[in-house]
Amino acid sequence: MNVLEIRGLTKKFGDFIAVDNMSLSVREGEIFGFLGSNGAGKSTTINLVASLLRPTSGEIRILEKDISKHNRFAKMNLGIVPQDLAIYQDMTAYENVKFFAGLYGLRGAELKERVEEALRFVGLEDKAKSFPKNFSGGMKRRLNIACAIAHRPKLIIMDEPTVGIDPQSRNYILTSVRKLNEMGCTIIYTSHYMEEVEEICSRIAIIDHGKIIADGTKEQLIATITDMKEVRIELKQDGEAFLGLIRRLPGVRTATAHESEIRIHSDLSVDNLSGILKQLINGGAVIRSVEEQEPNLETVFLTLTGRNLRD
Numbered sequence: 238m239n240v241l242e243i244r245g246l247t248k249k250f251g252d253f254i255a256v257d258n259m260s261l262s263v264r265e266g267e268i269f270g271f272l273g274s275n276g277a278g279k280s281t282t283i284n285l286v287a288s289l290l291r292p293t294s295g296e297i298r299i300l301e302k303d304i305s306k307h308n309r310f311a312k313m314n315l316g317i318v319p320q321d322l323a324i325y326q327d328m329t330a331y332e333n334v335k336f337f338a339g340l341y342g343l344r345g346a347e348l349k350e351r352v353e354e355a356l357r358f359v360g361l362e363d364k365a366k367s368f369p370k371n372f373s374g375g376m377k378r379r380l381n382i383a384c385a386i387a388h389r390p391k392l393i394i395m396d397e398p399t400v401g402i403d404p405q406s407r408n409y410i411l412t413s414v415r416k417l418n419e420m421g422c423t424i425i426y427t428s429h430y431m432e433e434v435e436e437i438c439s440r441i442a443i444i445d446h447g448k449i450i451a452d453g454t455k456e457q458l459i460a461t462i463t464d465m466k467e468v469r470i471e472l473k474q475d476g477e478a479f480l481g482l483i484r485r486l487p488g489v490r491t492a493t494a495h496e497s498e499i500r501i502h503s504d505l506s507v508d509n510l511s512g513i514l515k516q517l518i519n520g521g522a523v524i525r526s527v528e529e530q531e532p533n534l535e536t537v538f539l540t541l542t543g544r545n546l547r548d
Contacts (some may be wrong), residue, residue, distance in 0.1 A: 238265045238424040240392045241286065242283065246295035248447075249280055254263075255281040256436020257447035259295070265391075268414065268424045270438035272534075272543060278447035279427060279461055287490065299392060313341055316390035316537050318382050320397040326370040330361055330380050333369065338387035341438065355387040359413060381501045382413065386422075394425045399433065411437055431535045441534070445542045459505070459532050462540045468501040468510060474522035482516045488494065489513075 241263040244295055250254040256278045263269045273279035278448045286297055297304045304311040317323075324333050333357045334352045343351055359379040369377055385393060395414065399407040414437055418424055428434055434441060435455055442452040451458050456458055472479070476494030483492040483499070488507025493500050503509055510529055517524060 239263065239298070240265050240267075240300060241425070242296075242298040242301070243282075244296045244298075245287075245407050246282070246285065247293045248278075248285060248290060254447055256285065256292075259444075259447065259449055260451070261442060263425060264440075265423055266418070266421075267440055268418050268426055268438050270434040270441035271425055271427045271444070272434065272441060272538060273427075273444035277444045277542075280396075281443050281447075282444065283317075283396060283425075286394065287315065288312065292464060294458045305493045313388065314391045316388070316393040318385045318395040318398050320380050320400060320521060320533065322377055322417045324369050324380055324384060325441055325459075327368065329366050329368055330356060330372075330383075331365040332384050333380060334387050337384040341388035343388060351389070353384040358386065359383045359417075360409065373395055373406070375402040375404075375409070378402055378410060379413075380407065382410070386417065390422070392425070396427050397429065398426075399428065399430065407433075431533070431538070432478075435534045437494035443538060443541060450541055451537070455495065458534065458537045462537055463532050464505050465502050466505050466529065468503065468513065468529070469528045470499045470501070470513070470517070471518070471526040472523060473525055479520055479522050482520045483513055486512055486516060501528065511547055 239262045243259055243261040246256055246259040247254065260283065271279060282288065282507065285292050288304060288311065299311040300314055304312055325336070328336065331352060334355050335348065338348055338351050338355070344346060349364055352363065356365055359382050361379055361383065364372070364376065372380065380400060399410050411433060413425065414424060426438055440452070440454055442449050443460060444450070474497065476497055476499040476524065479499065480492045480494055483489055483501060486509055488504040488509045489501060490504065491502045501513065514527065516523065
């Protein structure tokens with residue numbers, strides 16, 4: 238089942254088209270990466286899904302229901318963790334989560350249980366009576382998540398939840414994302430940290446100029462730009478003498494030498510580095526250094542959009 242389905246979505250601001258006839262689906266159980274440079278249309282799309290903006294045209298469905306006709310149903314099943322902290326500094330952590338959970342109609346014993354559950358999940362149960370103005374950046378981010386999950390939404394949008402925090406808090410939040418997913422939540426995850434998206438997302442879409450220009454697993458996206466990897470090996474000897482040994486190995490397409498450095502282009506799908514090194518050593522080569530360069534998500538993004546993620 239598609240937890241989120243977007244069909245022909247367009248949003249115009251005057252003559253400017255922020256989202257341009259977009260169609261996209263997010264399947265149940267996915268951690269879905271959503272990438273785009275500043276101004277690409279990513280934030281506008283998120284605001285449309287959250288009903289903070291109205292589309293110029295097109296349709297958005299959450300759990301197979303049109304949000305324009307079933308707005309309350311959509312909101313009850315959607316949690317938003319915004320990039321800008323949505324917490325009140327002069328309310329305790331408990332009061333913050335209680336306030337946001339109460340907006341979804343939770344009351345009484347159920348409300349208390351959900352608030353405590355959410356604070357426990359983000360590791361802030363011992364800070365329930367403390368004020369966010371005294372929290373570290375990472376603790377504020379975790380409280381932001383607690384406010385978004387207390388009503389147990391089926392779909393959670395996390396918009397750069399780890400921006401500006403320390404590595405320990407970042408790892409804690411990434412672990413929490415995985416746990417939420419294991420508990421049955423479908424997650425849309427945006428980040429300017431490519432390694433995060435590579436690490437946790439099962440599928441990724443890249444948006445540019447309001448259009449989805451790529452959609453697939455990390456491996457599928459890499460395959461759209463190249464099917465090769467490069468290995469650079471620095472030897473103590475001249476590399477030319479060893480090229481014949483390397484060129485006949487499985488997966489090797491080209492092997493060239495410039496003085497003591499050998500450059501090898503090989504099939505991305507073939508794991509042959511250990512075989513290459515073994516062949517060189519058996520042939521008498523003395524290896525000084527090895528560098529294997531495989532294309533990654535950042536390579537894909539730069540190739541397809543021509544710019545850095547934060548541009």
